[in-house]
Amino acid sequence: MSPTVIDQLFFIYFYISLSILSIGVIVSRNIIHSAFFLLIFLLHVAAVFLFLNAEFLMAIQIIVYVGGVLALFIFAIMVMNIREELKHRRFVKFAGSGFLVSLLFFTVFYGFVRNIRFETSKPLSSDTNVLGSLLYSYYLLPFEILSLVLLIALIGGILIAKKTPREDR
Amino acid sequence: MINQYLLLSATLFTIGLIGFVVRRDLIVMLMCLEIMFNAVNIIFASFSYYGGGYTGQIFVLFSIAVAASEAAVGLAIVLSLVRVTAISHSDEIRNLRG
Numbered sequence: 001m002s003p004t005v006i007d008q009l010f011f012i013y014f015y016i017s018l019s020i021l022s023i024g025v026i027v028s029r030n031i032i033h034s035a036f037f038l039l040i041f042l043l044h045v046a047a048v049f050l051f052l053n054a055e056f057l058m059a060i061q062i063i064v065y066v067g068g069v070l071a072l073f074i075f076a077i078m079v080m081n082i083r084e085e086l087k088h089r090r091f092v093k094f095a096g097s098g099f100l101v102s103l104l105f106f107t108v109f110y111g112f113v114r115n116i117r118f119e120t121s122k123p124l125s126s127d128t129n130v131l132g133s134l135l136y137s138y139y140l141l142p143f144e145i146l147s148l149v150l151l152i153a154l155i156g157g158i159l160i161a162k163k164t165p166r167e168d169r
Numbered sequence: 170m171i172n173q174y175l176l177l178s179a180t181l182f183t184i185g186l187i188g189f190v191v192r193r194d195l196i197v198m199l200m201c202l203e204i205m206f207n208a209v210n211i212i213f214a215s216f217s218y219y220g221g222g223y224t225g226q227i228f229v230l231f232s233i234a235v236a237a238s239e240a241a242v243g244l245a246i247v248l249s250l251v252r253v254t255a256i257s258h259s260d261e262i263r264n265l266r267g
Contacts, residue, residue, distance in 0.1 A: 011173060014177075015173075015176075015180075018177065018180075018181060019180055019184065022181055022184040022188075022204050023184060025188065025197070025200055025201065025204065026184065026187065026188035026191065026192060026197070026201065031194060031196055031197060034196075034197050035200070038200050038203065038204075041204065041207070042203075042207065045207045045210070045211065048211055048214075049211075049214055052211075052214045052215055052217070052218040053218055054214050054217070054218070054226050054229070056226070057210075057214060057226055057229050057230070060230060060233055061210075061233065064233050064234075064237055065203070065207075065236075068237055069203065069236070069237055069240045072241060073196065073199070073200065073240070073244065076196065076244045076247065076248055077196060079248060080196075080248070080251050080257065088258070089193070090192060090193060090194070091191050091192065091193065092190075092191060092192075092259070092260050093260070095190075095191040098187065098190030098191050099187055099190075099191060101190070102183050102186045102187040102190060103183070105183060105186060106180070106183040109179050109182070109183075110175070110179040113175050114172065114175065116171065116172075116175065117171075118171065118220050118221075122221065123218055123219060123221070124218045124219075124220075124222070124223070127223075131223055131226055131227065134223055134224075134227060135227055135230070139227055142231060146231055146234050146235075149234070149235065149238055150234060150237070150238050152238075153237075153238030153239075153241050153242050154238075154241065156242055156245070157241040157242050157244070157245040158245075160242070160245040160246055160248075160249050161245035161249050162249075163252075
């Protein structure tokens with residue numbers, strides 16, 4: 001088989017499995033099961049980044065999402081008491097109308113964006129050196145602002161989730 | 170081609186939107202936000218790949234950092250909501266005062 005056919009087969013596999021995993025996040029009854037569906041989903045998204053010649057993004061995706069965000073989710077689930085969640089109903093009352101509106105969003109969005117073409121025929125090569133030098137020269141100010149955003153989010157998260165509620169003051 | 174990445178990203182974003190609207194649990198709603206962030210990241214990376222510039226990948230980096238801080242603050246809000254009012258479903262919240 002030619003390499004393009006193999007690429008197509010892999011892409012079809014990733015399309016189907018990403019759709020199934022994200023539907024599994026929504027429909028599973030146990031929140032821990034949702035978290036583990038999300039884990040495999042994030043690893044598949046990292047593999048899709050490899051298709052797009054973005055190896056640095058793949059590493060960052062695995063480190064930040066799987067190592068940070070998902071651990072935070074599982075930690076929050078375990079701090080809360082979810083034992084009585086299992087017999088509750090999962091969906092809100094207006095779930096059908098929300099589903100229909102989301103499908104309408106899909107048709108409008110995909111119909112709008114379907115005919116995008118790019119002029120350049122040569123795809124991007126993977127080069128992490130260029131990415132790093134660009135990040136520290138041209139995008140230096142957004143990078144520093146981003147570090148401030150992370151610091152403020154950290155302090156805010158600690159302050160909001162602190163143990164002492166309103167009564168103690 | 171870029172068309173298949175657009176289809177993938179639109180599908181994932183729609184599934185995340187459906188989950189955010191439809192589910193009751195606040196933590197699963199935050200997980201659906203992460204699904205939507207990942208769909209947008211895929212579309213940024215594919216534009217960077219086919220457009221021939223590295224700006225899209227840098228925007229994906231920024232988007233990942235913002236998503237991490239969003240998850241931290243959102244989970245803190247859900248945690249303090251559960252701790253103060255013992256509610257963890259989105260359609261049971263009655264008042265805005267904590």
